[in-house]
Amino acid sequence: MMSIQRNALRTAVRAAAQAQQQPAALAGVRYASTKSLVDAVAEVVPEKQEQLKQLKAKHADSSLGEVKVSNLLGGMRGLKIMLWEGSVLDADTGITFHGKSIPDCEKELPTAKDLGQEGKEMLPEAMLWLLLTGKVPSVEETKGLSQELAAKGTLPAYAEKVIDSFPKSMHPMTQFSAAVAALNHDSAFAAGYKKGMKKTEYWQPTLEDSISLIAKLPAVAARIYYNVFGRGDGKQAIDSSKDWIGNYSQMIGYGNSVGMTDYLRLYIAIHGDHEGGNVSAHATHLVGSALSDPFLSYSAGLLGLAGPLHGLANQEVLGFMQDMQKSVSENPSKEQITDYLWSVLKSGRVVPGYGHAVLRQPDPRFTALQRFASQRPELQSASIVQLVQKVFEVAPGVLTEHGKTKNPFPNVDAASGCVLYSYGMSEFSYYTVVFGVSRALGALPQLVWDRALGMPIERPKSMSIQALNAFLSK
Ligand SMILES: CC(=O)SCCNC(=O)CCNC(=O)[C@H](O)C(C)(C)COP(=O)(O)OP(=O)(O)OC[C@H]1O[C@@H](n2cnc3c(N)ncnc32)[C@H](O)[C@@H]1OP(=O)(O)O
Numbered sequence: 001m002m003s004i005q006r007n008a009l010r011t012a013v014r015a016a017a018q019a020q021q022q023p024a025a026l027a028g029v030r031y032a033s034t035k036s037l038v039d040a041v042a043e044v045v046p047e048k049q050e051q052l053k054q055l056k057a058k059h060a061d062s063s064l065g066e067v068k069v070s071n072l073l074g075g076m077r078g079l080k081i082m083l084w085e086g087s088v089l090d091a092d093t094g095i096t097f098h099g100k101s102i103p104d105c106e107k108e109l110p111t112a113k114d115l116g117q118e119g120k121e122m123l124p125e126a127m128l129w130l131l132l133t134g135k136v137p138s139v140e141e142t143k144g145l146s147q148e149l150a151a152k153g154t155l156p157a158y159a160e161k162v163i164d165s166f167p168k169s170m171h172p173m174t175q176f177s178a179a180v181a182a183l184n185h186d187s188a189f190a191a192g193y194k195k196g197m198k199k200t201e202y203w204q205p206t207l208e209d210s211i212s213l214i215a216k217l218p219a220v221a222a223r224i225y226y227n228v229f230g231r232g233d234g235k236q237a238i239d240s241s242k243d244w245i246g247n248y249s250q251m252i253g254y255g256n257s258v259g260m261t262d263y264l265r266l267y268i269a270i271h272g273d274h275e276g277g278n279v280s281a282h283a284t285h286l287v288g289s290a291l292s293d294p295f296l297s298y299s300a301g302l303l304g305l306a307g308p309l310h311g312l313a314n315q316e317v318l319g320f321m322q323d324m325q326k327s328v329s330e331n332p333s334k335e336q337i338t339d340y341l342w343s344v345l346k347s348g349r350v351v352p353g354y355g356h357a358v359l360r361q362p363d364p365r366f367t368a369l370q371r372f373a374s375q376r377p378e379l380q381s382a383s384i385v386q387l388v389q390k391v392f393e394v395a396p397g398v399l400t401e402h403g404k405t406k407n408p409f410p411n412v413d414a415a416s417g418c419v420l421y422s423y424g425m426s427e428f429s430y431y432t433v434v435f436g437v438s439r440a441l442g443a444l445p446q447l448v449w450d451r452a453l454g455m456p457i458e459r460p461k462s463m464s465i466q467a468l469n470a471f472l473s474k
């Protein structure tokens with residue numbers, strides 16, 4: 001019965017879409033090639049539009065809490081001010097993706113093995129499907145999406161030239177953001193907007209651009225890796241029988257390492273979304289709210305990810321761990337680690353990989369990466385992986401005694417880079433690029449929902465100190 005209703009809805013949505021006058025750039029073959037995921041999203045769009053309509057009708061004037069001066073001065077911490085569909089972050093239990101925890105996703109999402117690949121971890125393209133539609137894709141649907149991403153993953157020649165023109169000394173994240181912005185040359189959204197597409201149609205080319213960008217991220221990231229560090233195949237060759245990250249791993253030279261390829265799958269699946277308020281997701285959403293296309297919007301998100309308090313922390317952690325090994329010993333004792341942490345804190349620096357703006361317990365993403373490391377003998381013997389575990393046993397106590405951070409526990413960055421390093425990726429400044437391949441999985445689907453739900457341009461009110469004082473003295 002349910003499926004009959006769904007089919008009827010699907011047919012109605014298709015008919016409605018056909019009845020709309022699509023700009024030429026949006027019609028025909030492009031949609032045919034993205035059919036399965038477009039169909040899955042099209043099924044959900046009317047349901048969610050109706051939910052939003054009801055919410056507005058019933059609760060437009062309901063309060064979500066008061067705004068205090070401390071919120072305005074404290075980075076808007078805790079204010080409920082954004083709509084975000086893909087995931088919700090709980091301070092104690094961590095992230096859930098449409099209600100599913102990381103262990104739930106590990107059980108339910110199709111894995112590399114399901115697609116006939118070597119490896120056991122969940123596939124990031126299945127996470128993309130879940131984030132976009134709220135539904136777990138079947139193996140066949142995941143396979144179809146993998147193939148679609150492979151078919152759309154080749155870089156246009158102009159983008160290759162743009163990347164090749166960057167000096168090696170330019171940070172890989174600067175290169176990444178600039179290259180992603182350059183891809184807006186081919187944006188279906190920008191072309192449709194120019195041709196006067198209707199507001200109700202916005203979400204379709206936003207989805208088309210998002211899939212196109214996600215498909216190309218491995219090649220962009222791999223070309224940067226090759227140009228800067230001389231590693232990888234240098235061609236960004238795509239094998240249509242491989243999954244999305246199987247291809248990425250191959251392009252950057254780890255195709256023969258099942259461990260690294262599977263680690264990249266897990267890493268990229270779980271870094272995909274962390275609700276809306278984090279800097280990279282929020283920046284993407286903010287820029288997108290001006291109807292900048294998905295390439296420009298995600299380029300902005302990547303620039304936010306490049307900050308050391310956010311995504312760059314995984315690069316920082318590795319440097320931090322190695323400095324500790326150099327100045328203390330390769331296998332420092334807990335006492336030596338404690339002393340080292342205190343020396344860092346006393347010099348006014350932060351302990352990278354620890355603390356979080358929302359979380360108040362160890363990050364379940366850290367736990368997932370530690371689970372991976374604990375199942376791999378080759379990682380268990382790596383001194384840097386052992387050090388991550390030892391620091392985890394010591395740092396929460398030191399940070400608690402130090403008394404400043406609200407969360408003395410590790411976030412995901414405490415573990416992520418050390419495993420990349422152990423598998424041979426020794427170029428720290430590249431680590432955040434791997435994170436940037438991932439964050440698109442959450443930030444871009446929300447742009448699709450922003451457009452499908454007709455979300456307005458974001459424009460909060462700011463106040464000067466003088467205006468605040470004047471307001472408060474009334
Ligand atoms: C994927 C991610 O983005 S996860 C986060 C990655 N970033 C890091 O690991 C960098 C280290 N951590 C930090 O700098 C912080 O914990 C952040 C940026 C993640 C969160 O910042 P906030 O929400 O402001 O944290 P919090 O409210 O606990 O900060 C209170 C004080 O504790 C300090 N503090 C927070 N974390 C740490 C830490 N790991 N080491 C030392 N001091 C810390 C803050 O700098 C702040 O000091 P101040 O009052 O002198 O300004």
Ligand SMILES: O=C([O-])CC(=O)C(=O)O
Pocket residue numbers: 273274277278279280357358411
């Ligand atoms: O949620 C945050 O503020 C930071 C974070 O862990 C992420 O974006 O993955």
